[in-house]
Each structure stands twice: as structure tokens, then as C-alpha cells.
Amino acid sequence: xxxxxxxxxxxxxxxxxxxxxxxxxxxxxxENDQIPxxxxxxxxxxxxxxTVSKAYQELERNGVIHSLPGRxxxxxxxxxxxxxxxxxxxxxxxxxxxxxxxxxSQQLKERIDxxxxxxxxxxx
Amino acid sequence: xxxxKQLTKHFEKFTAxxxxxxxxETGTAFGLxxxxxxxxxxxxxxxxxxxxxxSGEALIDGENVYDNVAVKQRVxxxxxxxxxxxxxxxxxxxxxxxxxYPQFSDEIFDKLRxxxxxxxxxxxxxxxxxxxxxxIVIIGLASCTDYLFLDETFDGLDPTMRVxxxxxxxDAILDRKVTAIISSHNLREINELCDHAALLxxxxxxxxxxxxxxxxxxxxxxxxxxxxxxxxEVEYTRDDIExxxxxxxxxxxxxxxxxxxxxxxxxxxxxxxxxxxPLVLDVIPLTLEEVFIYELEVLGYDCSxxxx
Numbered sequence: 001x002x003x004x005x006x007x008x009x010x011x012x013x014x015x016x017x018x019x020x021x022x023x024x025x026x027x028x029x030x031e032n033d034q035i036p037x038x039x040x041x042x043x044x045x046x047x048x049x050x051t052v053s054k055a056y057q058e059l060e061r062n063g064v065i066h067s068l069p070g071r072x073x074x075x076x077x078x079x080x081x082x083x084x085x086x087x088x089x090x091x092x093x094x095x096x097x098x099x100x101x102x103x104x105s106q107q108l109k110e111r112i113d114x115x116x117x118x119x120x121x122x123x124x
Numbered sequence: 125x126x127x128x129k130q131l132t133k134h135f136e137k138f139t140a141x142x143x144x145x146x147x148x149e150t151g152t153a154f155g156l157x158x159x160x161x162x163x164x165x166x167x168x169x170x171x172x173x174x175x176x177x178x179s180g181e182a183l184i185d186g187e188n189v190y191d192n193v194a195v196k197q198r199v200x201x202x203x204x205x206x207x208x209x210x211x212x213x214x215x216x217x218x219x220x221x222x223x224x225y226p227q228f229s230d231e232i233f234d235k236l237r238x239x240x241x242x243x244x245x246x247x248x249x250x251x252x253x254x255x256x257x258x259x260i261v262i263i264g265l266a267s268c269t270d271y272l273f274l275d276e277t278f279d280g281l282d283p284t285m286r287v288x289x290x291x292x293x294x295d296a297i298l299d300r301k302v303t304a305i306i307s308s309h310n311l312r313e314i315n316e317l318c319d320h321a322a323l324l325x326x327x328x329x330x331x332x333x334x335x336x337x338x339x340x341x342x343x344x345x346x347x348x349x350x351x352x353x354x355x356x357e358v359e360y361t362r363d364d365i366e367x368x369x370x371x372x373x374x375x376x377x378x379x380x381x382x383x384x385x386x387x388x389x390x391x392x393x394x395x396x397x398x399x400x401x402p403l404v405l406d407v408i409p410l411t412l413e414e415v416f417i418y419e420l421e422v423l424g425y426d427c428s429x430x431x432x
Contacts, residue, residue: 011336050319
């Protein structure tokens with residue numbers, strides 16, 4: 001389930017944090033699903049358990065997961081705010097890139113409209 | 125907790141360590157990085173009570189290690205030179221260490237020995253290099269000490285053995301709050317295994333930090349500046365960049381493109397350059413390997429002279 005990119009410039013705990021949120025967004029992890037224990041995830045990925053634990057603490061602090069004493073960690077009720085932030089993070093980066101490369105906001109808006117229409121069309 | 129206070133060690137005229145101050149919290153996996161002769165092994169030997177410091181202190185939970193049996197029983201140092209008992213069988217070697225480490229676990233020893241199918245009754249002297257190393261690693265893990273020092277141990281282990289040792293370390297850190305110091309030339313391994321790391325050079329401490337936060341503190345930048353009103357190219361030197369308050373580790377210019385490596389978080393660096401209104405300003409964090417290379421470059425240890 002988890003792969004950690006050791007050569008990545010993103011800190012390992014952040015990679016774990018993002019991965020859990022990504023799995024929630026993709027619907028692979030749902031409310032009340034249990035996630036691997038710190039021990040198992042550390043062994044599976046080869047990552048230091050303190051680093052895994054740091055990611056879990058951060059997830060818990062932001063209400064993404066909760067732990068039940070003696071039972072483990074579970075996915076909490078999805079927090080819209082956090083999930084949106086996650087999506088916007090990628091969006092913001094792409095928009096920044098586009099602006100640097102000379103795309104103006106009008107063009108970006110038109111693009112968004114096209115994407116939205118396509119998405120809606122497909123669903124119907 | 126491990127504390128080094130102004131730790132200094134000479135070997136005749138050679139200074140192996142000079143005024144090193146370092147703290148290692150209990151339960152951390154601490155990576156020691158540095159070029160050959162930087163002082164990594166010397167630190168481990170001082171913390172194992174093999175060497176006596178010339179000045180300063182090497183403390184484990186507040187106590188000096190040298191000549192202190194009670195503390196030394198809580199420390200296991202795995203290095204290549206540990207196996208000097210070539211006339212011993214593995215069984216005898218185990219009994220030897222068991223007499224020294226009261227908390228030695230036969231269960232862990234047997235489990236690992238069987239997994240690696242190491243013979244108990246064969247003399248260590250007849251073991252292959254890899255088997256000798258495996259033998260001392262399993263004795264080290266089975267000794268169940270609070271402190272475990274691995275001096276380039278991983279560099280000589282095969283992939284299966286690495287997985288076994290890593291997994292044992294995870295258990296030891298979670299269950300017993302073991303503090304591990306790991307030296308390696310493999311930065312990927314340190315990055316993965318350790319939560320903290322220190323970089324040594326010529327016996328001095330260059331930096332010591334949480335690995336994840338280390339990554340956000342060094343950046344590689346690519347810059348292109350706007351020409352002035354007359355369309356003329358604006359030239360900047362390394363000094364110019366440093367004068368706007370940037371801690372430059374590496375400076376390079378080809379045509380109009382500047383490649384600068386600097387200390388500082390992304391926002392601060394971007395803000396510092398904002399006044400110069402660059403046309404292009406890409407800021408990417410360094411990998412651990414790059415931090416290592418550029419930090420040493422500043423200290424005059426780099427590969428550029430050899431390459432050129």
C-alpha cells in the first residue's frame with residue numbers, strides 16, 4: 001500500500017501523511033478503516049518508527065485519523081477542509097507554474113470551465 | 125540520553141575529535157555521516173569505553189563510560205574488529221558475551237541464528253567475511269542493550285540481513301526505547317533508518333539535526349535576472365548575493381543562469397531575491413546527499429579538483 005521515495009525531496013513523514021490522505025480521497029480508505037500500526041508500517045517501508053509515528057501524530061492532530069487504545073489507528077469521518085486543502089495544494093502548484101509561463105487567469109478560468117463541463121457530461 | 129561535551133581525542137599528532145558537543149535523545153536512531161577519518165568510529169569507541177577522552181566528556185545517561193562496567197553493560201558496539209576470537213566457535217562466543225551482558229536473550233539469538241543457518245560448532249576463524257559479520261550482528265541484537273552502535277555495519281550486509289536488522293531495530297526502538305547510532309556511507313540508508321543525523325568533518329561537528337527538518341533548510345535555486353533598462357545584462361557575484369543576507373554554499377553561473385545552493389527555508393530565500401525581481405526563480409529543497417556534498421564543499425572537501 002505504501003511506497004516511500006527515499007530520493008524524494010519531500011520529507012518522509014510528509015510523504016506518509018500525504019499518502020494516507022490520498023488513499024482517503026481515492027476511496028481506498030474509508031471511515032473507520034484500520035490503518036497499519038506504526039510498527040508494521042515502519043517494517044514494511046523500512047522507515048524509522050519515530051518518523052512514522054510523527055506522521056500519525058500529525059494526522060491525528062488534524063482529525064484525519066483517531067486511535068483507540070489497544071486497538072490501533074482508524075480513519076476518522078472525512079474532514080472536508082483537510083481534503084480540499086490537499087487537492088488545492090496540487091492545484092496551486094500547477095497554477096503558479098502556468099502563471100510563470102505566461103498563462104493569464106482568463107485562460108485558466110476558461111480551461112476550468114471546459115474541464116467542469118466535460119466532467120458533468122461524463123457523469124450524465 | 126547520550127551527551128558529548130567538548131569531546132576531544134588525539135592519536136599522537138592526529139586530532140580525531142575536536143571539541144564535539146552533541147546530544148542524542150533516548151529512543152532515536154541517529155545517523156553519523158562524514159568522510160573517511162571524520163571521527164565517526166572514534167565517537168563510537170569513546171562511547172563504548174574503548175578509548176578514553178583526552179578532554180571533554182562522553183556521557184551515557186549522565187555517566188562517563190570509560191572504566192564504568194555498569195554503563196558498558198548497557199552498550200553494544202558492532203564493528204568489524206569485534207570478532208577477534210577466531211579460535212572460538214559461535215556457541216563459545218555467545219557464552220562469552222552472555223557472561224558480560226546479563227540481559228542477553230537466547231531466544232533472539234536462536235531465532236536469528238536459525239534464520240541465517242550459522243553453524244554453532246564451527247570455528248569463527250573458518251567463517252566467511254559475511255558470516256563473521258552476521259555472527260557479531262546477531263550477538264549484538266541478542267545482547268538487548270539500551271544502546272547499540274553500528275559502525276558501517278549495514279554497508280557489509282546482504283539485502284536479506286539488512287531487512288532483518290532493520291526490523292529488529294524497529295522492535296527495539298518501539299519496545300525498549302533503544303538508542304542506536306549508525307554510521308554509513310550509504311546516505312539512503314541513513315535517510316531511511318534514522319530520524320536524526322550529524323555530519324562530521326576532520327573531527328569537528330558540522331551539523332546535527334532532525335533529518336526531515338534538515339531537508340527543508342537547504343535549497344538549490346535556479347535564477348535568471350531581468351536585463352536593466354538599457355537591455356544590458358546585470359551581473360551578480362557571489363559576494364553580491366551574500367550581501368543581501370543569503371548564506372551561500374555553492375555558486376555557479378553559466379550564461380544568464382545562476383545556480384546557487386543556500387541555507388534557509390523556501391519563503392525566506394524567495395523573499396530575499398524578490399527585490400532583484402528575477403525573471404526565473406526556482407527553489408527546490410536539497411536531498412540529504414546534496415546537503416552532505418555542499419556542506420563539505422564549503423569546508424574545502426569536494427570532488428571538483430579531481431574532476432577538473
